Amino acid sequence: MDFTDILDSDQPTAKRLKIAISNEEADKVKIENPLSSLEFGNVGIQSGDSIEKINDVFYQQLFQKDEDLAPEPKLLPGAYSQREEALITQESAGEIKFCYVENDGTPQNMMYLTGLKNIFSKQLPNMPKEYICRLVYDRRHRSVALVKRSGTVIGGITYRSFPLQGLGEIAFCAVTSTEQVKGFGTRLMNHTKEFARTKDHLSYFLTYADNNAVGYFAKQGFTKELSMERERWHGYIKDYDGGTLMEFAIHPKICYTQFPDLIRTQRHALDLKIRAICKAHVVRCGLKYFKQHPSSADPADPPEAAGCVSNEVTGTGSSEAAGAGASPDSSNRMTGTVISNISERPPLPIDSIPGVLEAFWTPDQGQLSRCFFVFKEGAVDSSPEALQRLLLLALQELQKNEDAWPFLLPVTAEEVPDYHTVIKDPIDLSLMESRLKQQNFYLTLDIFIADFKRMMNNCRLYNSSESIFYKLANKLEATFNTFLAAHVINLSADHSSVATPL
Template identity: 45%
Template sequence: MTVAKRSADSEVWEGDGGVAAKKPKLDNVDSVSGATATVTGDSTVGVGVWDSAGPSRSQTAALSSTIDDEGKGIVKFEFDGIEYKFKERASVIEEKEGKIEFRVVNNDNTKENMMVLTGLKNIFQKQLPKMPKEYIARLVYDRSHLSMAVVRKPLTVVGGITYRPFDQREFAEIVFCAISSTEQVRGYGAHLMNHLKDYVKNTSPIKHFLTYADNYAIGYFKKQGFTKEVTLDKTVWMGYIKDYEGGTLMQCTMLPRIRYLDAGKILLLQEAALRKKIRTISQSHVVRAGLPQFKDLDNIKPIDPMSIPGLREAGWTPEMDELAQRPKRGPHHAIMQNLLIELQNHAAAWPFLQPVNKEEVPDYYEFIKEPMDLSTMEVKLENDKYEKMEEFIRDVHLVCNNCRLYNGENTSYFKYANRLEKFFNNKLKEIPEYAHLVD
């Protein structure tokens, strides 16, 4: 369970079931005029761009032969003599059938827009139960914010995103994002984000999205193209987007020539073009007859690999076989990887996900001579630095011991370290092979 938290100089809340980001108190903000619009989706693939030169003639021909299987929501098209299939999300099908629509609204005092905003407010309040209702209402109705809502006709709001645009700075802050609990797993979240990207990109100078995500929201945002690697210069967003305890700043930079509603089909065409190119330089697509030696299973004899049709042409050598049979990872790698993922996803892990920022805690590295964090452990694991499970366990305890050494017993950080370490020890006890390693 995520507990709502609020920092002193900004308003920050997080909770279960939805995405929450904070809103700093600022005077120097870009203004937003009243707006309302209905955004429609177009299933035609040709609007998007899948390479810098634009669609080739063969790609255009493939698109023009697209057939929509109305009964199953499957788009079929032929490329270079091969049939490809693309299954649409349920939300896309519902939009095509006119059952839902995507509206961009803000507080302009019109009756219908206020009804949509109220529906969004109710969903955010329900999906983010630890967030103060007054805070949600204030931001949703704030005229400097815009919202894109998923509306089931005639006027039932099933989810949406509230964001704050900073046109002059070319970025927008996503404040809330949630879908009603009764309407999830239909693909509304992904389809909503694609609509938002296309709308913002085509109606404003905004090129980037920034948001603070709690641990429950990071996975969703990653799937929508957000990353923890923030490349936008701090001078652009510092003071507008304020860091807060327990949140992870994430960024999404939009590609100007991509229509995100068609991204899935564009990628499928990219795959088709890539496979076509591979077929010109390789015979990997050729299906050959089975080896006759295996017809008589009672009299199998050794086979010269070079006599197998297609193997020599593929460039195979005996040395390649030896390399392929070598173990790629140590015997403990998979278990350590699973343990690390569980640690990173634990509710008490957020203070230990990244190295301590020296600028924010200047004296930390004077006290802690051997720093460690979960992201550093992830890099070490990926580079096969842990030869023994004992080395991995030592680093987990080092993370927790460092925290307890620097922070007092009455601090929340000290308690988080104890919780995470207890969780880790209990996980080890569940694995008979390593249970004896628990202190």
Template identity: 40%
Template sequence: MEHQAKRAKLVDDDEDAVLKDIEVKVEAKIEDIEEEFVKKDEEMDEDNDNENEDESEAEKAEEDDVDKFKTVYEFQGEKYMYKERAGAVEEREGRIEFRVVHNNGSRESFLILSGLKSIFQKQLPKMPREYISRLVYDRNHASIAVVRKPMTVVGGIAYRPFESHRFAEIVFCAISSSEQVRGYGAHLMNHLKDYVRNTSKIEHFLTYADNYAVGYFKKQGFTKSITLPKSLWKGYIKDYEGGTLMQCTMVPRIRYLDVPKILLLQRTAINHRIKQRQEQFAIEKQVRRKGLEVFKNQKFEPLDPLDIPGVKETGWTAELDSLARKPRKKGEHGIMQVILSEMKNNAAAWPFMTPVSKEDVPDYYDLIAEPMDLSTMEQKLEKDQYDNMESFIYDARLVFNNCRKYNNEATTYYKNATRLEKFFNSKLKEYPEYQHLVS
């Protein structure tokens, strides 16, 4: 055994040495290529005829640049204006471009992939540098990069297509920290969706998102609800500890680069229709009551709100009124969300993510009277079914106790239940008002 361990260590050391050697050669090659592009860049600068503009002309150019972000369109005879993302405007003007890159051996592709690798390594510090390099240069993977002309990579997405299974895995996604306010991320994802759908049979994306990326992916149409059959992706995509698996299913017949304008046109159409209805049922044309004179003698019967001129036309209903009067969620609701999210991201949580399958464990529900799991807790939390922290903690305890009741102490499930319970108690202790509830 000792001999095998030493041998395995030697193999690992050899692999590390090879990777470091490749890294050194790659960096050297990048420097050579960058020098070549720097020379070209300098030649372009020499041909620039606008270097001698005076200050007033510069200010005017700046004002014109701001106006470029505003797009005017006409609907039903009226003009509307909306502000485009900087990324879309810069692409239209030719200042940036979105390029799909494969490791095909060309110098230009190599330079772009090297730029992407550097950004991924900087923006994803928890990922091993050698691991990022290996996947970016891997020929089974492809990338789409945001390139500022002439040849500066400012961000991109690396993905691996599984066309026979109709999905692609997004491996890395990052934008340079200095460029993240320009809307490149959303525009980049829209480019990826349009390209992949138009050039392949892929219909879905899967990705593991860390806590910082979940919000971004939600905005891009990703969800934690995985509808793709597990048999299609299990064992094919890389499983990251602490990451949240998310899925995006592309909508047919939609060009994602046009989505912002489509949504704005739909909103405009709805507002236009509302305006027409308001004009049609103008309150001024209704018969008015005499106001306070009705209540002067205090002899009156309760009035149906829908009898008041104009109320019915606004769309008011008793149901909507009761919803509006419903008390807002308490502050502890947010605390429950934080604790549950951190529990799901814990390494010991994997056995408790979904309900126990009756097919896999037929006798489980004969022994366990109150089954509970983290996904059920999340659904109850979203539906505001936890009146207080005590009821939330009760369900969490069910998860741990049910597991220990059904499984033997020597099993991984039993040990993970104890680990997750310890983590859960540590999170409760962070809030002084709930420390007395820690068991």
């Protein structure tokens, strides 16, 4: 998908900023040649400037045109960008480096290739060592070595380049076991893509990934759907039994080692466009309506309420303390304070709240959906009593279902020690039953549905899709959807969330 014309046409610093999101890696955003879209004449940007300087000057000029958008929003980087930036810092400090290596006979490159051969032999035990040696030292192959400050090779990627075809075949990819799960694999692949783009001038990467590596390559933007013509690669790369052929398209204008800067630029541009059409960033003052219209039900301090007369009461209180014409039974005592001479507060019109209309709110959105609950004797209106009856019936149906046994009671730390580390908001049917007995928790059917949905999502989050618990959650959810379809009739086409299946 393309977001074109992100910036308004009257901006002096940019005429067009195109943002392209790759189908293969939706979380890695690419900006097509932002330099070609800028007017360099009067903004203090030269063609050789760094991307940091371009970003600073670019956004200073943008915010000069619309003062109510200042100050510039502070957008926190995501987990991917944070890890990439941490590794970039290590590179800048000289703690690690990524070297483009080929068998040119130089002692340094031969040392790096030998280190890569040892890592591949250890981390890829199913691969014959003779085959690894032949490919790593082959002069037609290229390698990218991850080297620590001490000169030790701790990871790398070896690929064969086919210049005439414009593609490369990744043969080996590994990081030593003691340095895994630190982001080195992603950073290593990004450097490999950048070397392939700038040094080898490749347009595609192909690789046969085994079952254990498919997930890794998918995270790096590789896809099982090949866009290249078969004639372009067939007969050039090796076929491996049991592997999955995956492809990555190398964009000619993307610097793959500067993803955090590209993502930051894109987020700023999108935020700027959102601010132009929406005022969600505006922080408004709190509502003064409730202080201006006090109510006897307010727990607020009475002396601060307009027209409020209060007296401190000790003991049980009296009619004199409550004010003329009042009695102890009719007085409203909040923490020992009696409030009198306060009428009931009229409802606050929603459209009078600042910012509501700007958020495209319409009066019909405030209308409650009209629905009926269906029981054996027929359909009844959705009164609070009918709601409690329906929820009790739904809970009983769930509890006696043969697929509900994992959800009847809460998961304990003795049974699953790390459960509460992963699941921050646990819930089970026994907790839903206790909430239902309170008769003041599930005031709407939506709240009950939200609790049930959270229980199902917790199960699917903690357990793998192949586990029995995951499958039981799907079956129980289908049963609950069937129950809703049979017992809830929603007459409002615009407000159908109550009867909508999960």
